[in-house]
Amino acid sequence: MKYKIVSDSSSDILALAQVPFASVPLHIIIGSHEFIDDKDVDLELLEKTLAAHKGPSSTACPSVGDWLKAFGDAETVFCVTITSALSGSYSFAMSAKKEYEEQFPGRFVHVIDSLSTGPEMALIIEKLQELILSGKKREDILREITAYTRRTHLMFSLETLRNLANNGRVSPAVAKLAGILGIRVVGQASAQGELQLLNKCRGEQCVLSSVLKYMKEMGYQGGKVLISHNGNEKMAAALADSIRESFQASDVRFYTARALCSYYAEKGGLLVGIECPDINS
Numbered sequence: 001m002k003y004k005i006v007s008d009s010s011s012d013i014l015a016l017a018q019v020p021f022a023s024v025p026l027h028i029i030i031g032s033h034e035f036i037d038d039k040d041v042d043l044e045l046l047e048k049t050l051a052a053h054k055g056p057s058s059t060a061c062p063s064v065g066d067w068l069k070a071f072g073d074a075e076t077v078f079c080v081t082i083t084s085a086l087s088g089s090y091s092f093a094m095s096a097k098k099e100y101e102e103q104f105p106g107r108f109v110h111v112i113d114s115l116s117t118g119p120e121m122a123l124i125i126e127k128l129q130e131l132i133l134s135g136k137k138r139e140d141i142l143r144e145i146t147a148y149t150r151r152t153h154l155m156f157s158l159e160t161l162r163n164l165a166n167n168g169r170v171s172p173a174v175a176k177l178a179g180i181l182g183i184r185v186v187g188q189a190s191a192q193g194e195l196q197l198l199n200k201c202r203g204e205q206c207v208l209s210s211v212l213k214y215m216k217e218m219g220y221q222g223g224k225v226l227i228s229h230n231g232n233e234k235m236a237a238a239l240a241d242s243i244r245e246s247f248q249a250s251d252v253r254f255y256t257a258r259a260l261c262s263y264y265a266e267k268g269g270l271l272v273g274i275e276c277p278d279i280n281s
């Protein structure tokens, strides 16, 4: 086996059609319940358990051993992790890379810190699949994927920041907005891989027009957009429609987020990964 793509489960990707792939689950711990974010995770039970639980809850990233198992026996691994600013996933993947390359001389692991999560990771993974399928050499894939990650972005709309705030994943200033009823926070993954606030909205229209406005400001001109949502297909579809109306050359898909992103984005949350044009071509 030559190439393999591996990511942690925050990418929401469970399988790829044409290239070997493994997803390494994060865990969500709610009291005595532990949810493993794999293909069998019960998202409805996760939501019910969270709603009924009064105490703290938390998450845990993959261990070095989990990553090593996922690398398997691949000669070259491309590994994509959730932002290193908010999780230990990247640093454990880097330790696993070191062990793997020491143990198996000649094998190679390239770890990409997405500085993001969810749909932006999915864009990176889909691009990796495309580059591998086009028969490119490892060095060319590395160069092209590095360039690609500079033109992808992540935006989000969140109705509550409770789980992010309780787990210390947002700055105290942002955490203050955690539970304000009726306020949706629109923001982006910053260049440092943290949550950055862009706007506070009341109502869906404000969210839709804000996301479109920031997309344009980021340089989006039509290209791939992936939208994941937690229990908000209506708004995901409305956003997809308005992107298609505004940009002829857009290619938009939306889907339900899996456990890790659902836990942090919470009910009603949307994550939007966008691909801006390649200005060098």
Ligand code: X90
Binding pocket: 026, 058, 059, 060, 061, 082, 083, 086, 087, 088, 089, 115, 116, 117, 154, 156, 169, 188, 189, 190, 193, 194, 195, 260, 261, 264, 265, 271
């Ligand atoms: O290691 C762990 O336990 C995982 C911690 C993950 C914490 C952040 C998850 C964010 C999920 C929320 C909105 C988008 C934020 C984007 C910022 C880069 C999604």
